[in-house]
Amino acid sequence: MPHVPLIGRLSFTEYFAVALGFTFVAFEALIHTITLLLPKVVINWFYRRSRALFYDVGGQVKEKTEEKRASDRVLNAKDFGELCAIYGYTHEEHVVLTKDGYLLGLHRLPSKQGEKKSNPGTSTGKPVVYLHHGLLMNSEVWVCLTDRERALPFVLVEQGYDVWFGNNRGNKYSKKSIHHGPNSAKFWDYSIDDFAWHDIPDSIEYILDVTRSPKLSYIGFSQGTAQAFAALSIHPQLNLKVNVFIALAPAMSPAGLAAPIVDGLMKASPTLLFLFFGRKSILSSATMWQSIIYPPIFAQVIDKSLIWLFNWHSKNISTNQKIAAYAHLYSFASVKSVVHWFQIMRNAAFQMYDDDVMPPVTRTSVSSYRPARFPTRNIVTPIVLLYGDCDSLVDIDTMLAQLPEHTMAKRLHTYEHLDILWGKNVDRDVIPEVIDALKKHQEDKAVKADGADSMGNGHVI
Numbered sequence: 001m002p003h004v005p006l007i008g009r010l011s012f013t014e015y016f017a018v019a020l021g022f023t024f025v026a027f028e029a030l031i032h033t034i035t036l037l038l039p040k041v042v043i044n045w046f047y048r049r050s051r052a053l054f055y056d057v058g059g060q061v062k063e064k065t066e067e068k069r070a071s072d073r074v075l076n077a078k079d080f081g082e083l084c085a086i087y088g089y090t091h092e093e094h095v096v097l098t099k100d101g102y103l104l105g106l107h108r109l110p111s112k113q114g115e116k117k118s119n120p121g122t123s124t125g126k127p128v129v130y131l132h133h134g135l136l137m138n139s140e141v142w143v144c145l146t147d148r149e150r151a152l153p154f155v156l157v158e159q160g161y162d163v164w165f166g167n168n169r170g171n172k173y174s175k176k177s178i179h180h181g182p183n184s185a186k187f188w189d190y191s192i193d194d195f196a197w198h199d200i201p202d203s204i205e206y207i208l209d210v211t212r213s214p215k216l217s218y219i220g221f222s223q224g225t226a227q228a229f230a231a232l233s234i235h236p237q238l239n240l241k242v243n244v245f246i247a248l249a250p251a252m253s254p255a256g257l258a259a260p261i262v263d264g265l266m267k268a269s270p271t272l273l274f275l276f277f278g279r280k281s282i283l284s285s286a287t288m289w290q291s292i293i294y295p296p297i298f299a300q301v302i303d304k305s306l307i308w309l310f311n312w313h314s315k316n317i318s319t320n321q322k323i324a325a326y327a328h329l330y331s332f333a334s335v336k337s338v339v340h341w342f343q344i345m346r347n348a349a350f351q352m353y354d355d356d357v358m359p360p361v362t363r364t365s366v367s368s369y370r371p372a373r374f375p376t377r378n379i380v381t382p383i384v385l386l387y388g389d390c391d392s393l394v395d396i397d398t399m400l401a402q403l404p405e406h407t408m409a410k411r412l413h414t415y416e417h418l419d420i421l422w423g424k425n426v427d428r429d430v431i432p433e434v435i436d437a438l439k440k441h442q443e444d445k446a447v448k449a450d451g452a453d454s455m456g457n458g459h460v461i
Contacts, residue, residue, distance in 0.1 A: 067320045070146040074324035075295055080107050080165070080173070083143045083328070087154060088113045092120050096206040097178070098169070098198040105173030106203060107139050107165040109157045113148075123212040126162040127442065130207060132200070134222030134251075135341070136283070138172045138331040139165035141221070141421060146321050150427045152219075152434060159435060162211060166203045166224075168195060170281065171331040188280040191340040191353040192223075196230035196374070201238050208241060215243045217438050218381075221421060222393075225250040229350065229403075232379045239380040244441035246384045246434055249420045252376070252402060253350045254341075254393040258311035263345075270342035277335045286330040299323045311392050312416045316423040325422050343371070350374050350402060376402050383407040384437040386430060388415025 077083045084091045092108040110117045110124050117124070131153060133141050142165060145151040153163045167173040169190060170182070180187040207216060220228045225247035232238055232245065257263040265272060273282070290298055299322045306312040314322065340353045354371040383403060387394045389411050396409055412420065412429055420430055 065320075067146055067318070071320035071324040074144050074146055075327050077144075077328075080138075080140050080143065083140055084109065087148045087151070089154065089157065090116045092117070094121070094206070094210070096203055098202045100194070100198050101178040102169040102198070103174065103176040103178070104169060104199060104203060105139075105167045106206070107167075107173075109153055109163040109165075112158055113154070121210065123210070124162045126160055127438075128164065128207060128211050128213045128216035129156055129161045129438065130164045130166060130204065130216050130218050132166040132218070132220045132224035132227065133168070134224050134249075135337070136330055136333050137221075138167050138328075140172075140328040140331075141325070144325045144328040145422060146318075146324055150422075150424075150431075152426070152431055155427075155431050155435070156438075161438075162213075164207050164216075166199070168227075168333065169199055170334055175332065182281075185279045188334040189336060190334055191336050192226060192230060193340075193353050195227040195337075196234060200227050200231040201235050204238065204241055215241055217244050217246070217441070218242050219246045219248065219434065220250075221248045222251050222417065226252055226350070229376050229379070230374045232381055233374045233376045236378070236380075242381045244382045244384065244437055245379075246386065246437050248386050248430070248434075249391060249394065249417045250385050250387055250399060251393060252399050253344050253348055253395075255348075255395055256345050257309050258392060259308050262309070266342040267346040270339045270346060273335055273339050273342070279335060281332045282335045282338055283330070284332060290327060290330075295323045295327060299326045302326045302329070306418075310417065312418065314416060314418060316415060316419040316425065318424050321422050321424070347371070348398075350376060377404050379404050382441050384433075385409040386412060386420065386433055388412045388417065388419055390414055391417045393417055 073086050074083065077086060081091050081093075089109055090111060092110060094106040094108060096104045096106055098104060110120070110126075131139075131142050133139055142153050143151055148154045153165070156163050169177075170188060175182050177187055182188075204216065204218075208214070218228055220226075228242075228245055228247070229250075229252055232242065256267060277283075289301075293301070296319075299319070303314060303322065306314065317325075336353070343354050344351060349371075351371040351373045356369065356371075383406070385396070385399070385407065387396055387409065394417075396411070400407060400409060410433055415423065415429070420426065423430070
């Protein structure tokens with residue numbers, strides 16, 4: 001395309017992607033508005049019609065196997081507490097105030113199945129484990145499985161751990177600040193930097209204060225690992241409070257998306273997301289679509305989207321597990337945090353948010369400065385990576401090059417990203433690896449493992 005002022009700054013493909021993006025956002029906004037105005041009886045009618053269409057077109061038989069009944073129970077659970085109650089666990093709710101004024105909801109499982117702690121909110125004397133979710137998620141993703149044996153937190157509780165769950169600012173359990181309401185753009189003005197400076201260290205400090213434990217073990221999934229990589233790298237003292245960091249489907253500087261148009265356009269100008277979605281939460285209408293679409297159809301929509309965006313086919317996750325878990329998959333997150341990820345992908349570096357962003361029409365990669373990078377090689381805490389060899393977001397060699405030499409990596413054959421949470425064989429392939437790593441790095445051994453000879457040299461198994 002010849003260079004014409006204004007018009008020639010983007011390619012035809014990029015203009016097409018921009019037009020398509022605006023069309024999608026406008027259509028979604030229109031449907032969302034209409035849905036809000038509709039009475040509940042009409043919404044229920046759409047739900048029933050989509051269910052009838054699913055069985056008529058697909059020729060599905062309405063079978064009621066035990067897995068299907070378990071799937072229905074998980075699907076219909078409204079929150080974290082109801083999900084835990086399905087399997088006989090009593091949870092605790094806690095709130096931590098970050099130093100910059102956000103109120104984060106924490107969940108806790110202090111007791112084994114069928115037991116109830118007589119004095120909640122106090123120390124159990126057990127070793128403490130902290131789990132943190134990924135992007136566009138909340139703590140429910142850890143406990144929305146169709147059987148107890150595959151749910152990592154339940155297994156850990158039965159193994160004698162005091163299990164805690166974090167939630168990012170802005171999500172379902174942390175949508176409050178003492179400074180700004182969630183309808184304000186200032187409330188959503190946060191990126192991965194803020195998770196690292198505040199959410200992770202402040203949550204850990206609160207948990208150690210309640211449990212009176214000197215250290216805890218950190219288990220993160222996807223962005224939950226990135227937040228820990230960042231937090232540990234910029235808070236040297238935090239390394240003294242974490243005896244092992246287990247990273248499930250670790251995320252640091254992914255190569256990009258499988259959809260070439262979206263990948264190319266967002267890398268060329270990450271701030272285009274602000275034009276598409278504004279400066280508050282991203283994809284906030286997802287819960288609306290869930291309410292009017294029959295769950296198996298909604299699951300198929302999610303499946304197709306994951307294939308298109310990430311080339312994930314999720315063959316290791318059963319259909320019933322998808323239907324149950326996808327209902328708990330989405331939670332609110334800021335557009336700015338997603339822009340941050342595209343900045344990281346664009347520069348192929350695990351960097352802090354770049355406030356000196358280039359304008360959307362810029363064609364050059366030259367900038368006036370290099371954004372500060374998270375100094376991840378400075379992490380002292382022992383690191384164990386569990387990654388799928390079919391996960392498009394993990395380049396293990398690039399990741400190990402950015403991590404300290406004591407990092408240990410374990411490859412999971414045929415696993416993709418979400419498989420590590422909900423795969424049908426996680427009880428055999430993932431959970432035993434996590435328990436082994438926890439036992440290996442209990443406090444008495446963690447001190448001994450401080451030397452470089454304890455964990456190898458970026459070793460991949």
